[in-house]
Amino acid sequence: MRILHISAECYPVAKVGGLADVVGALPKYQSKKGNDIDVVMPFYDNPYTKKSHFEGVHNATFNLGDVEFAFEVLKLNGHSNLGYNLFIVKIPGLLDRENVYSYDDDTERFTAFQIVVMDWVLQLQKKPEIIHCHDHHTGLVPFMMSHCNKYRTLKKIPSILTIHNAQYQGWFGYNKLHYIPDFDASGAGLLDWNEQINPLATAIKCAWKVTTVSPGYMEELKLKANDLESLIDHESPKESGILNGIDPDFWNPGKDNMIIENYSTKTHVSGKAANKEWLCNKYNLDIEKPLFIFIGRLVWEKGADLLPDVFYHSLINDDIKLNILVLGSGSSDVEQRLKDLVSPFRGSYNVHIGYEEKLSHIMYAGADFLLMPSRIEPCGLNQMYALKYGTVPVVRRTGGLKDTVIDIGDNGFGICHEQASVGDVCHAITRAVMLYKDQEEIKKIKDKIMQIDHSWDNSAKQYNQLYESLIN
Numbered sequence: 001m002r003i004l005h006i007s008a009e010c011y012p013v014a015k016v017g018g019l020a021d022v023v024g025a026l027p028k029y030q031s032k033k034g035n036d037i038d039v040v041m042p043f044y045d046n047p048y049t050k051k052s053h054f055e056g057v058h059n060a061t062f063n064l065g066d067v068e069f070a071f072e073v074l075k076l077n078g079h080s081n082l083g084y085n086l087f088i089v090k091i092p093g094l095l096d097r098e099n100v101y102s103y104d105d106d107t108e109r110f111t112a113f114q115i116v117v118m119d120w121v122l123q124l125q126k127k128p129e130i131i132h133c134h135d136h137h138t139g140l141v142p143f144m145m146s147h148c149n150k151y152r153t154l155k156k157i158p159s160i161l162t163i164h165n166a167q168y169q170g171w172f173g174y175n176k177l178h179y180i181p182d183f184d185a186s187g188a189g190l191l192d193w194n195e196q197i198n199p200l201a202t203a204i205k206c207a208w209k210v211t212t213v214s215p216g217y218m219e220e221l222k223l224k225a226n227d228l229e230s231l232i233d234h235e236s237p238k239e240s241g242i243l244n245g246i247d248p249d250f251w252n253p254g255k256d257n258m259i260i261e262n263y264s265t266k267t268h269v270s271g272k273a274a275n276k277e278w279l280c281n282k283y284n285l286d287i288e289k290p291l292f293i294f295i296g297r298l299v300w301e302k303g304a305d306l307l308p309d310v311f312y313h314s315l316i317n318d319d320i321k322l323n324i325l326v327l328g329s330g331s332s333d334v335e336q337r338l339k340d341l342v343s344p345f346r347g348s349y350n351v352h353i354g355y356e357e358k359l360s361h362i363m364y365a366g367a368d369f370l371l372m373p374s375r376i377e378p379c380g381l382n383q384m385y386a387l388k389y390g391t392v393p394v395v396r397r398t399g400g401l402k403d404t405v406i407d408i409g410d411n412g413f414g415i416c417h418e419q420a421s422v423g424d425v426c427h428a429i430t431r432a433v434m435l436y437k438d439q440e441e442i443k444k445i446k447d448k449i450m451q452i453d454h455s456w457d458n459s460a461k462q463y464n465q466l467y468e469s470l471i472n
């Protein structure tokens with residue numbers, strides 16, 4: 001099958017979160033299964049694009065409302081070591097910025113990106129057999145294919161939307177309706193949700209199939225989806241949840257070249273200790289105590305606002321001894337409160353504000369426990385990375401966390417709690433510290449979790465079945 005993925009992020013080209021990891025890995029595994037896979041994403045002016053070689057494959061102009069822009073589609077040279085064909089869309093003045101998101105004109109940037117992708121696909125000799133869209137940044141594509149006059153010939157290509165995060169929907173006002181190329185009037189209602197243009201809602205209505213990144217998240221969205229609950233419930237016949245995988249080419253303690261010492265299921269005790277020692281030296285922590293880490297965006301969905309109080313109460317509690325190390329960025333208030341804890345708890349607590357891929361790998365390798373008190377977790381990759389690196393996950397039972405972590409009390413391998421509350425997270429930490437005291441048991445759990453298979457093979461198979469059902 002010939003499949004085109006359209007996404008705002010793709011690792012290693014540009015990553016903000018899990019979307020990049022998924023779009024960087026799933027195509028590779030689909031390719032391994034004999035499919036012909038292309039990924040198209042915006043060109044950002046970042047270190048990866050600066051050092052890579054691309055060749056131009058198409059250029060033209062397009063209109064965003066009344067303004068004409070030039071664009072170019074470039075292909076990464078060779079089939080590349082990515083395992084699929086990577087195309088990037090260059091729109092000078094709109095997409096060529098350093099960061100992926102958070103510009104005032106993101107609506108213009110991503111609407112333009114989608115128009116250009118459609119224009120490019122329209123003139124391809126060999127058209128994709130499936131168009132796979134990811135999140136709201138590509139949510140207008142299924143609508144454009146089915147209702148824009150210009151793209152009428154693409155109508156018969158099945159489109160799929162994968163929802164990685166339904167919190168962000170790409171809303172914009174009707175004053176920008178003229179950005180969307182001419183469409184038949186019967187389609188107007190498809191763009192609307194609560195009197196706004198809502199690209200995520202539009203994609204849920206127009207895509208032939210809708211998936212979420214875990215089965216648990218699909219069910220939760222019917223109850224809580226930032227205002228889209230009724231739509232998601234209504235469209236349920238075409239929806240399903242497919243759990244993300246992880247890419248062992250990048251996430252594998254046996255061959256990860258970012259970590260301090262590699263290790264296997266047989267050598268994890270010494271291997272993890274070497275990584276932990278490096279972290280403890282660098283961040284002034286105590287190697288004798290269990291090391292808890294948090295890695296992620298410091299936002300409400302991740303429960304990051306709970307962390308300062310959770311850490312304060314855990315670190316002043318004389319009954320439990322622990323280290324905590326945080327890596328992340330986000331809310332300035334949370335960042336400040338986390339930094340304020342460094343001085344009173346020097347020697348057992350530290351925080352690194354920022355985005356550091358290499359450090360994140362060393363933390364998964366060197367930690368004993370990973371904290372994820374998420375309020376919303378569509379799939380969550382961190383807990384799967386933690387398992388692979390022999391780090392025990394301490395998670396709130398929600399979304400993909402519920403699908404992937406079983407509590408030790410239920411014959412499982414992790415620690416789960418119900419509420420995203422300071423009390424529940426503190427209690428879970430206390431349980432983890434108690435568990436850590438039984439080194440024999442901890443070793444057994446680490447042996448077990450490192451062997452859980454979360455590779456992409458199974459998920460890639462499920463996506464293939466979905467595509468086949470549409471083509472047939």
Ligand code: ADP
Binds near residue numbers: 295327
């Ligand atoms: P989300 O996409 O909602 O942020 P996921 O769990 O799906 O959450 O994916 C998060 C990904 O981003 C993981 O690969 C995680 O290691 C990485 N990550 C998040 N924050 C940071 C950070 N500050 N530094 C390095 N990696 C990070």
